[in-house]
Amino acid sequence: MSIYHVWARFNLYSFEDELTIFDRRQVPPIEYDAIVTAYKQEFFKCDLHDGYSETSYLVVLKINKNKLEELRLIQPLEWEYDEKINKKEKLNIEDGFFDEGYTKLKITNSMKFNSGTGKLSFRSLYQGSMYSDDVSENCINSLKKNDLDIKGILAGLRKSPRFIGKEEGGFSFTWKKGEYEASNLNAVMPKTIYKADEVEVNFPCCSKNQKFNTNMFKSQWGIRKLYCEDCDKYHTNFDQYFTFQKEKINFNQCGIDGYKDEEEEIIYGSIIRPLSNKNDKIDFIINE
Numbered sequence: 001m002s003i004y005h006v007w008a009r010f011n012l013y014s015f016e017d018e019l020t021i022f023d024r025r026q027v028p029p030i031e032y033d034a035i036v037t038a039y040k041q042e043f044f045k046c047d048l049h050d051g052y053s054e055t056s057y058l059v060v061l062k063i064n065k066n067k068l069e070e071l072r073l074i075q076p077l078e079w080e081y082d083e084k085i086n087k088k089e090k091l092n093i094e095d096g097f098f099d100e101g102y103t104k105l106k107i108t109n110s111m112k113f114n115s116g117t118g119k120l121s122f123r124s125l126y127q128g129s130m131y132s133d134d135v136s137e138n139c140i141n142s143l144k145k146n147d148l149d150i151k152g153i154l155a156g157l158r159k160s161p162r163f164i165g166k167e168e169g170g171f172s173f174t175w176k177k178g179e180y181e182a183s184n185l186n187a188v189m190p191k192t193i194y195k196a197d198e199v200e201v202n203f204p205c206c207s208k209n210q211k212f213n214t215n216m217f218k219s220q221w222g223i224r225k226l227y228c229e230d231c232d233k234y235h236t237n238f239d240q241y242f243t244f245q246k247e248k249i250n251f252n253q254c255g256i257d258g259y260k261d262e263e264e265e266i267i268y269g270s271i272i273r274p275l276s277n278k279n280d281k282i283d284f285i286i287n288e
């Protein structure tokens with residue numbers, strides 16, 4: 001059985017929206033826009049941008065038989081830092097997603113990469129540059145300290161999460177030589193989607209009932225409205241006129257083909273693990 005351990009937390013500003021994974025030898029010294037564009041192709045970018053001002057992230061280690069199986073960067077939803085986090089029987093860092101109805105994980109992008117040294121650096125290309133000239137150095141030099149720290153955790157010596165400061169510009173540690181797979185993930189709020197002809201529209205103007213059809217929408221002054229041809233009437237706030245099996249539709253949980261059928265998504269984080277032929281399906285920690 002695997003256990004999860006919160007190793008570290010760090011904060012990012014919305015414009016410092018990423019951590020790029022480099023083999024330790026390839027960590028770039030300075031960030032220029034042109035170089036950053038080139039990195040995008042070659043190296044995996046943990047896309048942590050949430051559009052808010054500042055967010056806390058957690059670095060979570062998945063451990064199986066004293067070996068590091070997986071690393072997750074999670075942006076917990078509705079979660080406050082809890083000093084006792086690693087002393088709890090079960091990590092509660094994903095509760096916020098479930099409380100809000102985000103019960104599915106979806107991979108938004110993923111890539112495979114190779115590490116020749118097995119020494120990985122998670123380097124922020126923006127973070128840190130404002131605070132220190134030596135952010136690359138700081139990031140690389142954190143290797144020894146982090147290796148010791150993680151070794152202790154793998155040996156079962158529990159440690160409180162440490163804080164990674166902005167001036168550190170990221171973090172490095174030794175994992176495994178070889179192939180990795182990394183993915184960015186969103187948490188998704190699943191919706192039940194009805195077929196258009198399963199939904200009835202009850203027009204308030206003439207009380208007629210009709211099967212739903214997207215042609216019933218007409219734009220008036222740039223706003224989408226429900227239009228009744230018989231009465232030549234435009235209706236606003238029309239969600240209330242839609243029924244499925246005579247029941248009003250709750251559009252937070254349901255949608256219709258072609259209308260409000262998009263599921264809400266929010267950033268969950270990134271998952272990185274050495275490539276093996278028995279990689280498990282990606283799921284919430286809480287579902288393990």
Ligand SMILES: [Zn+2]
Pocket residue numbers: 203204205206207228229230231232233
């Ligand atoms: Zn009508």
